[in-house]
Amino acid sequence: MGVSCGALQWNIGQGSLQPVVVAVGERGVRAAMPQRGAVMWRACNAPVVAGLKIIRAWQPGGKLPAPTRAELVALMGSDTMRRQQHDRIAVVAARPLIAATRWRPRPSAARRSSACSYGSSIW
Template identity: 55%
Template sequence: MAVTDAEINTAVAVTGRFENAGDPWRGVTGDFDGMGISCGVLQWNIGSASLQPLVLAVGKPVVLREAPTIGAQLWQACNSGVAQGLATVRQWQTGAQLKAVPKKELAALMGSPEMKAQQFSRIKVVAAKADALATAWALAAGRPARSLQELIWFFDLVTQNGSLKGLDHDDVTQFIKTSTPGKADDVVCDWLLAAPAAWWGRVDCIKNAGLWRDKVAAADLELFVLSYLRASLSSAKARGVVMNRKGALAFRKGWINGQLFDFSGQF
């Protein structure tokens, strides 16, 4: 089944909340990761040159309309090299925190109809990749079509992690088979409970271990185990936060970035 606009909007509404409180289309953060500024649903940024094409596509009049104070500087930053662009946007910040006016104007620009259209056109490409992965996963599991839950899980994978890094359905079934009968979820929860102090999201890991233990529905177990296997292949510090995100989508509830999310009524 082809991914629909309604499904894309649901995926954006669900996964966008992990990074941005409120409207994910208008989400804006400062230089917490060395990328200068990160904006919008997929946190397009100056450092990777992913924000510049969106700004140029909407045009200078829209930029100046929505960002009357910093718009001219933003336009110049997006027409310069990455180094100059980073230097420009870092002037709008104290440490890694955007000052009030730049934050307000960037949010207004990202939430404008013109910029939302640009964001959506790029999100559709990501969603198509997620749809293909989710469909392949469902077929490997013996089902004719993927679910909305699987689409959202793979949408988060593509946007945050890129790929499965070679994992497939057989890896999941083998893990479940070789775990003590009925204990695959306990293996995962034990792993979370032992999260090292250096892991991002460690406190959430411990909370999720208690939340998920012995409560994973049989229909969700394979996606839950896939979450664990993919998290295990992430960089050491990121393993916990990857599992928190993916596990919450597989379980439909979980702690992410210090907040409890419940998706049981959405997919």
């Protein structure tokens, strides 16, 4: 098992948590996670397989202990982390809009002239 955190369920296995944690910086991670911060920092700066191994060691019997969970909640709720998440959410949210804009078919000339004759704009 791994852990999924934050607004978009960032996780080490998919490589989405590491950039967010690294952007917060080691000092911010350690401040929010006094017991696990150093290890979290190491997990997020290691290759995915090694990072997962570190995180899985926190979960005896496949369950995240309450103190570790509380530290993760504190990290994800810190002002610096929330700003990092917000910035990344905007990028992720823009992707489908950009794709939809590229996909939409253009109106035919007849449809454009018809729309214009009624004084409205479709596109």
